[in-house]
Amino acid sequence: MATGIKDRVAILGMGCSKFGERYDAEASDLMVEAYREAITDAGIDPSQLQAAWLSVAFEAMNIGPSAIPLSMALRLPTIPVTKVENYCASGTEAFRGAVYAVASGACDIALALGVEKLKDTGYGGLPVRSRGLAYDMMANSGTAPGFFAQIASAYRAKHGVQRDDLKRAIAHVSVKSHANGAKNPKAHLRKVIDEATVLNAPMIAEPLGLYDCCGVSDGAACAIVTTPEIAKSMGKHDIVSVKALQLAVSNGWELQGSGWDGSYFHTTRVAAKRAYDEAGISKPREELSMFDVHDCFSITELVTMEDLFVSPEGGAMKDVMDGFYDADGQVPCQIDGGLKCFGHPIGASGLRMIYEMYLQLQGRAGERQLKNPRLGLTHNLGGMPNQNVSAVAIVGRYGD
Amino acid sequence: MTVGITSFGGYVPRLRLQRAVVVQAHSWFAPGLRAHSKGERAICNWDEDAVTMAVEAARDCLTGLDRSSVKTVILASTSLPFVDRQNSVIVKEALNLEESLAAFDVTSSQRAGTSALIQAFAAAANGPVLVAGSEHRKTKPGSEAELQNGDAAAAFVVGDKDPIAVLKGSYSLSIDFVDHYRGAGEEYDYTWESRWIREEGYGKLVPKALKAGFATFPFKPADVTHFIMPTPFKGAAEATAKGAGIPAEAVRDNLALVMGEAASAHPLVMLADVLQVAKPGDKIVVVGFGQGVDVLALEVTPAVTKLAPRIGIAGCLKNRVEEKQYTKFLFWTGNLPLEKGIRAEAEQQTAMSVLYRNRKSVMGLVGGRCTKTGTIQFPKTPFSVNPNDHAYNTQEDYPMADLPAKIMTYTADSLAFSPDPPLYFGTVLFAEGGRITVDFTDMSPKDAEVGAAMKMVFRIRAVDERRGFTKYFWKAAPAVGPA
Structure with a gap:
């Protein structure tokens, strides 16, 4: 009988590059930047790494196929390296690989690194890519904001929400993340904005304007994991351990079936339930200290807070407007700026979220440090509302 | 006669x-x-x-x-x-x-x-x-x-x-x-x-x-x-x-x-x-x-x-x-080369073998209907999408092009390249069951509304200008009734 991942794996060290328009850096430079911080933080020699996982989403304009680019960039000691891709949830997938490797006992210390170079396309937004020859023939031709804007139309219809009321609520989501991002030196976008700026911004995909969309960034993030016992034996204090690590992947029900109404993320609800069970959490609204969710678009964050069972269904707008998720609110969300402002180098994002939780739990988050956080949840979503990969991780203080 | x-x-x-x-x-x-x-x-x-x-x-x-x-x-x-x-x-x-x-x-x-x-x-x-x-x-x-x-x-x-x-x-x-x-x-x-x-x-x-x-x-x-x-x-x-x-x-x-x-x-x-x-x-x-x-x-x-x-x-x-x-x-009509931007340069090659294999779905909008549960879906797949019975190999051809549909979700996407921006797309529900997420066409802003009546139309999906190939698929358009 499976017992789950809770407290079986500890984070030994983490690193994250500066996110943003890194016209100065190759993907290999970004990988090295994140890795050097992580290995210094872990306090180990590279020869102690026994396995590694690499996450990249847009490999074609990035590092190309295989895990070799990671092994080469870091000059890893010819260990097993696996490349993973699961849309925008790839970063959490790399983390999952490393965590499971340690939990299984297959190795003592494993590394997960995610990287993305998105700013070499010559145009804004995510790169255009194929989803397979047959799929492409039968798919719509919209963009990521277009896909996530669909949620807004269904959410409005389901809850009887006026367009302008929803616009204002999701504007607040972005205003809050900009305020947080401004305090994060590694964030891509560090400008405080007001509601009027969001509401008057150019339309990207109705009702999402420019400031409802996250930054498209270059960056890398890295985690080194081991067992809590090894971490302790290395003299580590304030150990952060993995409490839950869950993944739910659409099987086509939302896309092709008849039951989903388009107003929520089915997979997130499934993954959240599993994660709460694994971590032993029954009241997420009270028990969790902070969230870093996949706010690729402001509407995604708003709906996700319901799908994670923090806000009641149809109640996220009120919580958002009440400041429940603000930095000084009851449960801060996107304290590092989130995808919105820290930026979204796809393959790195899941690891970047965990990086922030790790810093916060160790009291090392600088100007944005929250008071005594105990448990943090990351939510990393890949794909589109109607077919996606939802990863939920919960990390907390070991021993709590 | x-x-x-x-x-x-x-x-x-x-x-x-x-x-x-x-x-x-x-x-x-x-x-x-x-x-x-x-x-x-x-x-x-x-x-x-x-x-x-x-x-x-x-x-x-x-x-x-x-x-x-x-x-x-x-x-x-x-x-x-x-x-x-x-x-x-x-x-x-x-x-x-x-x-x-x-x-x-x-x-x-x-x-x-x-x-x-x-x-x-x-x-x-x-x-x-x-x-x-x-x-x-x-x-x-x-x-x-x-x-x-x-x-x-x-x-x-x-x-x-x-x-x-x-x-x-x-x-x-x-x-x-x-x-x-x-x-x-x-x-x-x-x-x-x-x-x-x-x-x-x-x-x-x-x-x-x-x-x-x-x-x-x-x-x-x-x-x-x-x-x-x-x-x-x-x-x-x-x-x-x-x-x-x-x-x-x-x-x-x-x-x-x-x-x-x-x-x-x-x-x-x-x-x-x-x-x-x-x-x-x-x-x-x-x-x-x-x-x-x-x-x-x-x-x-x-x-x-x-x-x-x-x-x-x-x-x-x-x-x-x-x-x-x-x-x-x-x-x-190809008489004015407007600046389309790099986003419009996406690869458009059609694999003829793939098109041939999927011709009923792509060209005819033929989906599947499960002979066991009656579940209608697009496209046809080996396992049924029905969450209560993923029946295997039970789907018969089910033409969906002429089924009445209505909008479930939509947007007007200004980022996507479209010769007629913004690009409207979304999910439409078929009256008899089944759904499809597709581009919309012939849209006016007033037509974009959850629940609006739509019909499926056979249209150009994209033109592979490099190879002179017109790619067709189905889109949803506002429904027009008999005269």
């Missing part, structure tokens, strides 16, 4: 380019075009061509009919998207017709439409014939044709089951009268002097053909109820009718002011338009002109009153949106 037209359908795209704006744009260069300022011409959306319009006209025509009975498909046009890939077979795939039928394209002359219809009567001996005429001709900016032409299609089923109009005779004259021509590989027509065309062409060849035709038809010119003679020359049809002894009131308006002339498809468009209002006993004469003349004589039967309601040309003409952006028309 009495062979006749058993059904008709029509299609005119909803956008109507205002001639005045075109004339104004050219006023510095070609002030003489001012004579063509009146009215509007129908223009294809960017994702329409002669094939997609033929499909729409054919769907209208096949309203209430058993599609499996069609034994021949004929497509007539001088603006077909493929020179070598049978366009009529694309139409057949989109209509999800049986494989065991004959298909051919009729082209290379403005007489293609009437010649195809005459041949349809001959081919009807083998079973019902679906014949369509469709035109989306490219014209040079500043030409008279740019203003006179209109995009449209019409379709008929010809057979012996309850014909609504029977063929009473036909006559063809074939003479190499070159009023205009378009060499192989050329984009535009080369046109001779209009006075000569009017006097020597319409003025002499049509009367000659009418005289020879009426010598064999069972009714006299004076008995004609509807005289269909498309011509860009004002008064030419009236003069021809007078010369032939056809009553002046029988001359049909050529729809020049409301849609323009759809070239070789226009006689068929006008015929479809007539059949929507014709009464039993009406006698119709149709003239097609181009390297000779075709004349058809038809008589309407009482069955015309029993035909199921349809959109027809009249319904399409009502479903109109005024278009005043001349550059839009130029861009869409």
